[in-house]
Amino acid sequence: METRMYQHIVVTTDGTDIDHAAVRHAAGLSRTLNATLTLLHIIPDAHRELSSGTALSVSAEQTEQAWARQGEAALHDGQLDAAGAPLLALQRPALGLDVPHAILREAAALNADLIVMATHGRAGLAHFILGSVAERVVHAADVPVLLIRHSP
Template sequence: MYRHILVTSDGSEFSDPALQHAATLARCVGSRLTVLHVVPDAHLDLSTGDDLSVEARTLEQGWREGSETDFARIRTLLAGTEFEMRLVQAHHAHVAQVIRREADRLGVDLIVMATHGRTGMAHLIHGSVAEDVMKHVTVPTLLIYRRG
């Protein structure tokens, strides 16, 4: 059914239910599992049209360094499950674009993501990475909703 499952993690505990669900599913059906963490491109948020600022580089470096701590926590959370972890920098792209590109590149059969389920003003302000991914991929996408 599913030969390769991609599960996304933003590095926070918010993603844990999606990670756990994807790991359980991968073990049950014998799928390959890839955990993807995308380091956001601070240039998109902080630039004024110039080249990447010192502040943006510092912020991105902090995200990369924080990812190593997050990965250690994820390894503990998914102990007993075989998986590959990928850290990808979103160079001049939105996180959803990178997730879609990686899903295509890896040839996954299923994408598993956590979602906040925001509505109203919160949805307008923050948007939805999960919604953006879901609208533009051709493989099934399983959203794990968690309030918080």
């Protein structure tokens, strides 16, 4: 019995321009390997993300609704980037988790055996200050993570 290398690929999108190359790459892998492809957008938990203690002019719920609308647009763009590859587009709330752990939770629930993500490729002070969702996923993942670096 022949086993395929990757049977279910999850590619993340957050609506930024750097995601397009990652989605196209994941779609190409999916077609080549005859693997299931899931395009995933995580809606950050606004209560968690905005818990700086400062007064906000909008509620956490309004913020999450705005992020959900951005996610719908990102999923639409991702479907265009996938250029006909059969895929499932999912948007899921973080539900009390940070985004990296929400990605890992969803990938595990989907039985994904590869996660594809875009990365800015920041280094030095920018990396230290901004951190990296991709890096955190890489360090905590139980499956391989393929990072596609953004090239301007």
